[in-house]
Amino acid sequence: MALNDITLRSLKPDAKPYRKSDGGGLFIEVRPTGSKLWRLAYRFDGKQKLLAFGQYPDVSLARAREKRQEAKALLADGIDPTAKAKADKQERLAVSEHTFRKIAAELIDKLRKEGKAETTLSKKEWLFDMANRDFGDRPIREIDAPMILATLRKVEAAGNYESAKRLRSTIGQVFRYAVATARASNDPTYALRGALIAPTVKHMAAATSRDDFKAVVQAIWAYDSGAPATRAALKLLALLYPRPGELRLALWPEFDLESKVWTIPTARAKMRREHVKPLSPLAVEILKLLKAETGSESRVFPSSIARDKPISENTLNQALRRMGFEKDQHTSHGFRASASSLLNESGLWHEDAIEAELGHIGSNEVRRAYHRARYWDERVRMADWWASQITQFAQA
Known part of the structure; x- marks a missing residue:
């Protein structure tokens, strides 16, 4: 009924x-x-x-x-x-939920849970903000190659060719994640390969000859301006040649000064694996003096403006500028190239030991463990030898 x-x-x-x-x-x-x-x-x-x-x-x-x-x-x-x-x-x-903005935020959350470095995530979020301003609230299925290209052209028109290239790649990452999670059918950025002006590759400026690097070391050891953290960081960049971000963001628990070891955690190491570096007696001495001067319980290189934040890479580069080194002569990242060039030039050390110390040895777990075990003793001797070279340069 x-x-x-x-x-x-x-x-x-x-x-x-x-x-x-x-x-x-x-x-x-x-x-x-x-x-x-x-x-x-x-x-x-x-x-x-x-x-x-x-x-x-x-x-x-x-x-x-x-x-x-x-x-x-x-x-x-x-x-x-x-x-x-x-x-x-x-x-x-x-239409209502699967927008570019929401999927990009979801991808960032996924990468954070996978242990990606906060500096890497911050750069991605900065790039996503550029895209979000133009099409963040549009359904991802409605975003096509011409729409993305219009956004990229704005960045390119300002002369930021490298940023435009990275933005295309980062947008593509969101689309590929959306495809993998059944919310998009293709990645339109693939069609844009070759559409942008290719940026000129610029290597970080570095003093790689013995005389040029000696001048840098002498200037650093004579430098009496700036905060203690800045002066110590510059000396340790010369002695340990890590990536500037690995050093600037260092925390005291990473350093075992008794065992003369610095363990850079996976979350901050660029190769996404823990990197252990030997410390020379000179490096240990600098660290002990710094701790006594700053009194910091957590950050090794606290900012003089905000103690809970680290010094910036710009702070280190500006200090080099004040010493008279232009940005096309030497940078905070350039210490790696300086050390690599002079250590290889000495002929005293196995090239794999140098690469291991730089944190370059491959991605295979067995190969990494093999190189760390085989070259650790040589890396300890190399750290001490390099410190003696730095001392000679500083006193020359």
């Missing part, structure tokens, strides 16, 4: 759910909570299925019957109404 609104309104909840049919597979299900839910029973490919139409009275009797007819029309065309409803829901989500 067909239902009517009077009957529907009079239906009362019972201890168990019960149903009242309207015919043609359409029925209302009354729950113990009092909710009244529209359902359509139908068969597709020989299987019994149920399709939900919503709750009465939000979905009226007339609308429920319209939905029944729409479902019957789909069945007549060989289409499963449940599959169609799911596809429609995904399409709605693609």
Whole structure:
């Protein structure tokens, strides 16, 4: 017997759910909570299925019957109404939920959980902000290559060719993640390869001849301006030649001054693996003096402006500028090239020992462990020899 609104309104909840049919597979299900839910029973490919139409009275009797007819029309065309409803829901989500901004934020969260360095994530977030300003709130499926190119051209027009290149790559990372999670069908940045002006590769300026590097060391040891953390960081860059970010962000628990070892944690090491470096007696002495001067309990190189933050790379480079070294002569990152050049030039050390000390030895776990074990003693001797060279340069 067909239902009517009077009957529907009079239906009362019972201890168990019960149903009242309207015919043609359409029925209302009354729950113990009092909710009244529209359902359509139908068969597709020989299987019994149920399709939900919503709750009465939000979905009226007339609308429920319209939905029944729409479902019957789909069945007549060989289409499963449940599959169609799911596809429609995904399409709605693609418009309202699956925006570039939300998927980019989700990717950042995934990378953070995977242990990517905060400096790396900050750079990605900065690049995402550029993209978000233009199309962050658009559904990712609606974003195409011309739309992305228009954003890249803005960055390129300002002369920031390297940033434009990185932005294209980072946007592509979001699309590939969206494809992998079934929210996009392709990566439109692939079609943009070759569309941008290729940036000129610029290597970090470094003093790589013995005389030039001696001049840098002499200037650093004679430098009496700036904060203690800045002066100590410059000396340790010369002695240990780590990446500037690895040094600037260092925390005291990473240093075992008794054992003369510095352990750079995975989260901060560029190669995403723990990197252990031997400390020469001179490096230990500098660290002990620094701790006595700063009194810091956590950061080795605290900023003089905000003690809970580290000194910046710009602080180190500006100190080099004040010593008279232009940015095309030597930089804080250049100490790595200086050490690599002079250590290899000496002919005293195995090239793999030098590469291991620089943190370059390959990605294979067995190979890394082999090189660390085989060359550790040589790296300790090399650290002491290098410190003696630095001392000679400083006193010359």
